Amino acid sequence: MNTELITQVSAFLWQEADMLDHGEYAPWLESWTPDGLYIVPIDPLETDFANTLNYAYDDAAMREKRVARLGSGESISTSPVPRTIRSVSRFRILANDGTNVTVRCAQNLREFRKDVLKHYSADVTFDLVKSGGSFLIRRKIIRLINSTDTLQGIGYIL
Amino acid sequence: MTSKTDTADQALTLGDRVQADRVHTSLYTDPAIFEAEMDKIFSSTWVWVAHTSEIPEAGSFKNTYIGRQPVIVVRDRKQKAHVLLNRCRHRAATVCEGKKGKTNSFVCPYHGWSYSLDGALRGVPHPESYADQLEKGELGLVSLRVEEYAGMLFATFNKDVEPLVDYLGPAKKWMDLFMKQGGGFPVKVAGEHRFRFPGNWKIQLENTTDAYHFPLVHKSFLSSVDKQTEEMLDFVTGTGYVEDLGNGHSVMVMIPALVDLEANLDAPIPERFAALADELRAEGNPEDEVRRIVRAVGGSGFNLNIFPNIACSMAFFRVLQPISVTETEIHHAVITMDGGPQAANQARLRMHEHFQGPMGFGTPDDSEAWERVQKGSSSGKDLWIMLNRGLAGEKETADGRASDVSAETGMRAAYQQWKKLMTA
Numbered sequence: 001m002n003t004e005l006i007t008q009v010s011a012f013l014w015q016e017a018d019m020l021d022h023g024e025y026a027p028w029l030e031s032w033t034p035d036g037l038y039i040v041p042i043d044p045l046e047t048d049f050a051n052t053l054n055y056a057y058d059d060a061a062m063r064e065k066r067v068a069r070l071g072s073g074e075s076i077s078t079s080p081v082p083r084t085i086r087s088v089s090r091f092r093i094l095a096n097d098g099t100n101v102t103v104r105c106a107q108n109l110r111e112f113r114k115d116v117l118k119h120y121s122a123d124v125t126f127d128l129v130k131s132g133g134s135f136l137i138r139r140k141i142i143r144l145i146n147s148t149d150t151l152q153g154i155g156y157i158l
Numbered sequence: 159m160t161s162k163t164d165t166a167d168q169a170l171t172l173g174d175r176v177q178a179d180r181v182h183t184s185l186y187t188d189p190a191i192f193e194a195e196m197d198k199i200f201s202s203t204w205v206w207v208a209h210t211s212e213i214p215e216a217g218s219f220k221n222t223y224i225g226r227q228p229v230i231v232v233r234d235r236k237q238k239a240h241v242l243l244n245r246c247r248h249r250a251a252t253v254c255e256g257k258k259g260k261t262n263s264f265v266c267p268y269h270g271w272s273y274s275l276d277g278a279l280r281g282v283p284h285p286e287s288y289a290d291q292l293e294k295g296e297l298g299l300v301s302l303r304v305e306e307y308a309g310m311l312f313a314t315f316n317k318d319v320e321p322l323v324d325y326l327g328p329a330k331k332w333m334d335l336f337m338k339q340g341g342g343f344p345v346k347v348a349g350e351h352r353f354r355f356p357g358n359w360k361i362q363l364e365n366t367t368d369a370y371h372f373p374l375v376h377k378s379f380l381s382s383v384d385k386q387t388e389e390m391l392d393f394v395t396g397t398g399y400v401e402d403l404g405n406g407h408s409v410m411v412m413i414p415a416l417v418d419l420e421a422n423l424d425a426p427i428p429e430r431f432a433a434l435a436d437e438l439r440a441e442g443n444p445e446d447e448v449r450r451i452v453r454a455v456g457g458s459g460f461n462l463n464i465f466p467n468i469a470c471s472m473a474f475f476r477v478l479q480p481i482s483v484t485e486t487e488i489h490h491a492v493i494t495m496d497g498g499p500q501a502a503n504q505a506r507l508r509m510h511e512h513f514q515g516p517m518g519f520g521t522p523d524d525s526e527a528w529e530r531v532q533k534g535s536s537s538g539k540d541l542w543i544m545l546n547r548g549l550a551g552e553k554e555t556a557d558g559r560a561s562d563v564s565a566e567t568g569m570r571a572a573y574q575q576w577k578k579l580m581t582a
Binding site: 040042043051052053054055057062065068072074075076077078148149151152153154155 | 257348349350351352353354355375377378381382487492500503504507508510511512515516517519521522523525526527
């Protein structure tokens with residue numbers, strides 16, 4: 001097992017998780033390749049995301065708009081801003097060709113907003129590309145454990 | 159001090175609670191009224207259950223609810239659609255699970271009673287104990303009356319209710335117009351966003367004909383679209399209108415230029431669709447076809463509210479399902495062109511994701527507003543919900559009554575139908 005790679009990958013993904021929990025969206029937007037895709041599918045078995053309905057299918061432009069909306073104060077569902085704390089763990093390298101690394105991990109997120117504490121668990125798969133001494137995200141797929149259930153508003157970035 | 163008012167309000171009959179210009183707060187909050195609605199509305203009139211594309215082949219099924227009663231919508235081997243109560247006639251277990259799928263029959267998991275796709279009881283294991291006294295012909299799954307218009311399947315428990323086409327009345331022509339967003343291809347439901355909000359179902363029913371909230375609640379969505387689209391969606395002061403179509407149905411025309419998607423094909427292609435048009439041209443589609451498809455991709459310029467549970471809303475179907483007096487489930491079903499260009503259908507999917515669903519830029523804000531309506535309505539029990547906007551300018555039309563685009567005419571129409579059914 002390549003523990004050095006696991007260490008590098010987990011350091012990068014913990015940093016990403018910390019940025020999102022603390023609203024550091026500017027560096028988060030920069031941690032993507034220009035063609036990067038942020039995807040939250042509905043069907044747990046789906047692989048053709050472009051041709052199916054998702055909860056989110058964000059290219060760079062949509063990621064920027066999503067971030068702008070969260071900070072705009074124009075949306076009553078995100079004012080007050082929900083607070084989130086997420087734990088990311090159970091990292092497993094699924095593929096590695098020296099440049100491209102695919103890693104799957106577990107994410108447990110707690111959200112608190114207006115008297116309600118919610119819990120979202122997800123399998124998250126990242127396609128990462130080595131860049132400098134770190135990585136860029138080419139694709140992040142968040143498979144919520146309850147994606148086929150009726151959900152309520154998710155006013156933050158999973 | 160308040161007891162006097164409370165007593166006075168308790169003395170109000172159901173009919174008194176719906177006035178020409180207002181409805182009583184108890185319509186959102188009273189559990190007894192909710193129970194009566196399940197019986198007098200959801201078990202008594204036509205309720206939408208599916209679009210035909212959701213059960214495309216023999217054996218295709220969809221599980222849904224009419225009011226709180228689980229039903230299976232299924233196509234049999236002769237291509238006929240059935241709506242069956244999802245309840246074994248032996249000891250009541252559901253015989254079909256999962257939101258949708260395909261099957262050859264329905265077999266109860268408890269004791270193995272099996273039913274064919276049309277609901278007929280086909281067999282029971284070890285029948286000898288019944289000594290030939292089981293009336294199999296009487297013990298099929300309970301089958302509801304089903305009728306279809308424009309690919310929309312409706313069902314009812316009420317064997318005496320008027321034919322569906324009569325119930326829909328002038329709404330039919332708007333359904334025909336809405337289906338033009340197939341762009342020459344059959345309309346297909348290609349998935350849905352499902353969510354719940356802690357509030358009464360009629361709060362959502364009202365919202366579909368509420369143009370008034372759009373610029374305020376959806377400010378963050380409007381900030382995320384191009385200038386031309388933002389201007390197109392600035393319809394509250396525009397020339398649109400809301401029309402009462404009878405039987406609780408109404409239409410809100412927000413963008414009059416987009417009522418007929420097969421008209422004005424010479425109009426300039428909007429900026430946001432320029433890249434899509436180029437892609438369709440590059441695929442070899444002739445110019446008139448490109449224009450027809452692109453115009454259809456954008457969706458219709460109106461919301462059609464069909465009482466009590468379905469709306470044809472610009473580019474999607476909005477389905478509402480009451481859960482309790484203070485909880486409602488909503489489905490926003492995305493519409494694509496069955497067999498249409500992949501690029502066009504991807505554009506439809508991305509548009510839906512942009513506004514709808516728990517991570518959309520629109521739905522969560524609607525949901526928040528409705529939640530606050532329910533929260534607020536727990537106070538001031540003797541107060542009324544005001545629905546008098548646009549009343550002064552209401553005029554008779556060939557199909558009913560109409561007023562300006564942000565009038566509450568559609569809500570008044572729905573509540574008059576509510577009153578008719580609840581006091582019948």
